[in-house]
Amino acid sequence: MSRLHKWFGLLVMAGSVLAACAPTAAISAAQSDGATGGEDSGLPSQLIVYSGRSEELVGPIIQQFAEATGIDVQVRYGSTAEIAAALLEEGENSPADIFYAQDPGGLGAIEDAGLLASLPAEILGKIDPNFSSSEGKWVGITARVRVVVYNTNALTSDELPLDLNGFTDPAWNGRLGIAPTNSSFLTMITAMRTLWGENETHAWLEGIMENHPVFYENNTAIVAAVGAGEVDAGLVNHYYLYRFLAEEGEGFPARNYYMTSGGPGSLVMVSGAGVLTNGQNQANAERFLEFMLSTVAQQYFASQTFEYPLVDGVVISNLLTPLSELKPPEISMGALADLEETTTLLQDVGMLP
């Protein structure tokens, strides 16, 4: 029966691990209290970032910010939707100082809840006002462009339509991949409603549905499917392709096609960030935004994540077509934050359950 003690031993061991961890957590909580006090005395201290952008994308540059300023930066990563929902639940008791989001939709939800502070004019003035909230409560940091990714074995770029309307042609039956649950796609449809009007958007969606598009979960899945030849083309954001090219090599049979006609098919969308009203480290939070809009950080995004910088004087990757050649539609990001009516529209035509 003494062997039973081994089981208890195991339990006790696990229990003591918990006991060992709990004090550590308490200590770090205590430290964070101390650090908060530190800011009053003017010392660089702490910054808590809630990031809806993946660590793979923004981790290195946040690290660089921490090293340059000596600020202890703590980052919580998740998807933009999950982080936004958590921020809404935390409300005024959120420990976060910064919300860094993948898309305007997430920022708009937090802005509407009154949780974002107004940003100083110096920060907002660094970029085109179209790329920030119209209330001045969040600021764009990088941009990505809607493109068509196509399989280079199946077709050449001159077989692709000049604008999105071309995909309602019966020739595209069963050949197009889209991601209706993805927020970038929803944002593009919202832009379409603004630019084309409700009726024309509705007609376009029905035209696409008649062509039996293949639905995917997100941009990554579409690029993978196009590369594999499951579908011939897909509507995505521009930068996913470059990760596949980096992983699979130049032989990966997919390339981007920019719709240079200037419609919603070449929409420019931003990732952005805002400062939480109830954060304990407002000054550090503003420094963070300034840093993200500095040439150093913008150059990082341009060369490492293949995104478009939003400030002038940054060299973009030679793989990308410059924004100046794209004629993207002039549209305010603030106008794209509300996705509710778009969702209803997509439910009407059967794109969303």
Add this chain to the structure above:
Amino acid sequence: MPSLRALILLWIPASIAAAAVLVPIFYLFLRAFSNTASLWEVVLRPANLEILGSTAWLGIGVTLLSMMIALPLAWLTVRTDLPLRKLWLLITPLPLVIPSYVGAYLFASALGPRGLLQGWLEGVFGVTRLPSLYGFPGALLVLTLLNYPLMQIGLQAALRRLDPSLEEASHSLGYGPWQTFWRVIFPQLLPSMTMGSILILLYVLRDFGAVSVMRYTTFTRAIYIQYQSLFDRSSAAALAILIVLLSLFLVIVVGKTRGRSRYYIGNKSTKPPDRKKLGRWRWPALFFCLATVILALIIPAGVLLYWLIRGLGAGESLAGLWQPSLNSVITSAVAATFALLAALTVAILDVRKPGRLSRLIERTTYIAYALPGIVIALALVFFGSNYLPFIYQTFPMLVFAYVILFLPQAVGPLRNSLLQIHPNMEEAARGLGKRPLAVFRRVTLPLMRPGMAAAFSLVFLTAMKELPATLILAPTGFKTLATSVWSAVSEAFFARAAAPALLLILASSFSLALVHWQDEVQR
């Protein structure tokens, strides 16, 4: 009136466990009724009927298919002389640690219309396209292959404690092995089959990863769409209440059918059950195990290995994975321990102190199990950040979340193992003057060991892959293997995802081996 000892050791902890499970339910009502207009609109949507249908079909399909895999696997690995038995025992439950989203993605890249398998078939047979995997078939395949261990592990525990004298009696009455299995062994396995079925049914309700990659709409996918595209928490909560009602219905119906039938072990059953000689049946048996392992483990692990090798060639580094591995194993082990302790009180009350209240407590532990992880995480965010700021986003909070998320996986096997132990044995020990606690420690607990190992393994393996609660509730900057995999896969950095995903499988198999070893050593 229960004695003071029973009150402190059983009733109070079990009630706390049940109350903890009710926290997310309470939150859902709070959220859903904060916007009553949209509540009725969402609940009464005609589309819900369709979603109910598709959810139900998937749940039934996955449960039946899992049964067809889990029952033979459990029997072969515990009760036969299957070649390499211990190896199969160790690796067949491992698919349970593969995160659903990643698993679905791996299956899609391997078995999709133009996936790796098609590429190979094209080279050999000139097949240019496989039938589409997306929709029901893909969701069914992925959810079955990743979740059959939810039933298998419980069945293995039950098989280990079967009374060999019943089988001997059956043989002496002239029944052959086949009749003995269906007439004697199978009825004894029913409680575990029912428990496994309910766990799988409820799990299908809560899964998001597989149904989203396979684009099959269940209630959970509909809930995520509310969060993702609308940031609408009250509509999401209204849909989640539908899940709670559905699982309440399932738990009540299954509770009625499983009844209180007990299959006691005889008093002489101290020797372990013997192992059947498979003879020439061992070849089909081996083929079955191998086919399952190839489909459920080698295919996903193979794709990962392919990514890893390609990534290492491209200069990807393996540094920085030690801490996430340690975090994963420690958090899961601690959570499994606490879930085990909490579940023990619930199971003992339900089996040894039958009554309305103890039954209510046991049933309650199941009703939040079908909720998507994000809902439970958000409920704890709400209560934690607003009312318990001192433990919010700390390690104990994360463990607490895991216990709520996985409690029924521990209650089930423990309850079943208690049902196999005749109260006579405890009464006899008490008659010899032992005190109840000593009786429990020296008589009951040793007999429950297979059930405890099963409960621990089930919670441990699923906690290893947990994602939404870990992302939102862990201490800031706390990485686990599952969050590392997710962070890379979600942005298409496959090479970077491969190493933590393989480590997830490896670390789990070591931990599982430890549990098996503990269990075997004590026989």
